[in-house]
Amino acid sequence: MNPSTLEDIAHTLLNDGKGLLAIDESTPTCGTRFADYGIDNSEDNRRDYRAMLLGTPDLGSCVSGAILYDETLRMKTADGTPFATMMTANGIVPGIKVDTGAKDLAGHPGEKITEGLDGLRERLAEYHDMGARFAKWRAVITIGNDIPTRGCYEANAHALARYAGLCQEAGIVPIVEPEVLLEGDHDIDRCYEVTLETLTQLFAELRAQRVHLPGLILKASMVLPGKNAAQQADVREVAAATLRCLYASVPAAVPGVAFLSGGQGNEDATAHLDAMNRLDAGKAPWKLTFSYARALQQPALDAWRGEKANVDAAQAALAHRARCNRAAALGEYDAEQEKQVA
Numbered sequence: 001m002n003p004s005t006l007e008d009i010a011h012t013l014l015n016d017g018k019g020l021l022a023i024d025e026s027t028p029t030c031g032t033r034f035a036d037y038g039i040d041n042s043e044d045n046r047r048d049y050r051a052m053l054l055g056t057p058d059l060g061s062c063v064s065g066a067i068l069y070d071e072t073l074r075m076k077t078a079d080g081t082p083f084a085t086m087m088t089a090n091g092i093v094p095g096i097k098v099d100t101g102a103k104d105l106a107g108h109p110g111e112k113i114t115e116g117l118d119g120l121r122e123r124l125a126e127y128h129d130m131g132a133r134f135a136k137w138r139a140v141i142t143i144g145n146d147i148p149t150r151g152c153y154e155a156n157a158h159a160l161a162r163y164a165g166l167c168q169e170a171g172i173v174p175i176v177e178p179e180v181l182l183e184g185d186h187d188i189d190r191c192y193e194v195t196l197e198t199l200t201q202l203f204a205e206l207r208a209q210r211v212h213l214p215g216l217i218l219k220a221s222m223v224l225p226g227k228n229a230a231q232q233a234d235v236r237e238v239a240a241a242t243l244r245c246l247y248a249s250v251p252a253a254v255p256g257v258a259f260l261s262g263g264q265g266n267e268d269a270t271a272h273l274d275a276m277n278r279l280d281a282g283k284a285p286w287k288l289t290f291s292y293a294r295a296l297q298q299p300a301l302d303a304w305r306g307e308k309a310n311v312d313a314a315q316a317a318l319a320h321r322a323r324c325n326r327a328a329a330l331g332e333y334d335a336e337q338e339k340q341v342a
Contacts, residue, residue: 002171003212005171006214006215007214007215007255009133010173010214010255010256012064012093013134013173013217013256014256014287017062017327017330018061018064018326019063019258019292019326020063020065020067020258021054021059021065021297022066022136022260022293023050023053023068023293024096024097024136024293027041027046030046030049034049037301037306039305045306047078048078049301049304049306050072051075051078051083051086052311052314052315053318054066054087055086055315056319057315058319059090059091059318060092062323062326064091064092064093065092065093065095065134066093067134067136067175067291068095068097068132069096070096073094073127073131073132074130082131084131085131088131094130095132095135097136098116098124098135098136099136099137099163100116102114102138102139105152107151108149111147111148111149111151112140112152112156113139113155114139114156115159116163117162120163120166121169124167124172125170133173135163135167135173135174136174136219137175138177138179139159139160142183143180143184143186143191143226148197153198153201154205156178157178157201157202157205160176161202161205161206164176164206165210168211168216173216174216175217175219175291176202176206176216176217176219177219177220178198178220180194180262182224182226182227182263183227184228185230186229187225187226187231188225188233188241191224191226191241192223192244192245196248199218199245199246199250200248200249203250213253214254214255217255217256218250218256218257219291220242220246220250220257220259220260222238222242224262224264227263235271235272235275236275239276239278239279242276243276243280252285256288257287257288257289258289258290258291259273259288259292260292261290261292261293261295264295266295266299266321267335269290269292270324270325270333271328271333271335273288273328273333274328277328277331282331290329295321296322299318299321300317300318302317303317320340324337
């Protein structure tokens with residue numbers, strides 16, 4: 001592990017309001033999304049869709065890195081260019097999802113543990129050779145009756161910390177993602193309580209595993225009421241609660257927090273990020289940016305629909321959302337920008 005190299009990569013990913021594009025859906029998940037548009041879930045269609053996203057002109061001015069699925073990192077474009085090469089030429093750092101998914105946590109009904117540590121050291125070495133310079137591992141925390149439990153907090157935090165240590169050993173910046181799910185009818189105070197405990201436990205485990213905090217990025221949930229909650233929260237309330245939670249749990253040594261959208265609407269995710277950066281006005285010790293999947297991709301998929309004739313429109317839709325989110329990461333977003341699709 002070279003701490004200075006890890007820090008350089010992390011700062012490159014967080015520089016100048018840029019954020020991350022998550023296109024790490026598994027083959028079945030990609031198929032589910034394609035099915036809504038009657039698109040065949042073939043390898044060629046997955047290749048063409050992801051090549052279209054990553055090849056969006058000037059995307060690198062707003063997106064610093066993209067999180068890929070194993071299949072995608074191994075792909076080449078239709079003209080034979082490796083995806084990692086195409087991405088680098090477009091100013092986008094290749095990243096890779098390395099967990100193998102959330103499975104039922106034995107003895108804990110309704111809770112999950114993320115798996116994938118077996119063989120991870122060898123996979124990371126291969127991914128580094130293929131050009132990946134950062135990775136992602138997602139844990140899921142469900143809020144419900146009597147959950148999350150202490151066992152769930154501890155098991156997922158420990159797995160995230162072990163993954164992070166292995167990444168840094170391989171010269172790869174780990175993105176640690178403990179997602180507190182939006183499903184449920186809990187209020188914003190309950191989400192705050194669970195998110196605070198999730199992050200507190202995570203950083204205790206990261207320290208125990210001797211992970212170099214300046215060489216990682218936190219991918220965090222925003223503090224939101226459950227999507228079925230009777231009382232929803234306004235933009236400022238979400239931003240204030242999320243900032244309060246970060247200040248109470250995230251060490252200043254961490255260079256940045258890249259938020260997940262977690263099922264929020266595209267514009268809601270952007271507005272919440274912008275409000276945090278305005279409220280804090282550069283005082284936070286960490287950069288606050290985005291690592292969105294559907295909140296960046298969905299407008300492009302709506303425009304593309306599997307048709308070559310729609311590539312330009314789909315790329316314009318992605319570029320627009322990327323510009324809006326970069327503005328939000330700088331605290332410069334305005335809802336009027338939503339009308340400025342190229």
